[in-house]
Amino acid sequence: RKEVEQDPGPFNVPEGATVAFNCTYSNSASQSFFWYRQDCRKEPKLLMSVYSSGNEDGRFTAQLNRASQYISLLIRDSKLSDSATYLCVVIKAAGNKLTFGGGTRVLVKP
């Protein structure tokens, strides 16, 4: 089983709709969680950290469920520019090593 797993998609989303997807992680000692966004053939960029209490940044909401070992990302009022691959990232308790999920591809269509 992979350490960090994501549904690869694609999630085809009408413009203006809401889309949500999860990421599961296998190591219960995982300490920190992030969502990154990656556009085709470009570098991943930090979208948001995921806090235990959940957090929101504009149209994006991230949640953490430690009991079930997953994090989620919800995008409201989807824009065409939200089309990208969203990478789930987990850091274990010690050190800086980021472990990446395979990514979830989101396609927002008019």
Added chain:
Amino acid sequence: EAQVTQNPRYLITVTGKKLTVTCSQNMNHEYMSWYRQDPGLGLRQIYYSMNVEVTDKGDVPEGYKVSRKEKRNFPLILESPSPNQTSLYFCASSFVGENYGYTFGSGTRLTVV
């Protein structure tokens, strides 16, 4: 502007010809790392460095070398490239600590023929 700079962006080389991909950051980050990204395999860590003169293997270190003589630079060296090292490479840096996300360079697309 705070950034991680990789060079070159694109490189086509022949099997066995030594090459170096440079990485430099201007954010005074202690931690630097190299990843490769391949279709279906995602991002995999090659080597990382927690500070100057401190380097360690990641998940896929075979065929690669790194050095960290200065805080800002972390070059990736392929002594004898092979076709299975054809990939998209990213350098990244951050402050030490699990609460910091990475800043990535723009990537180097390497083709070994």
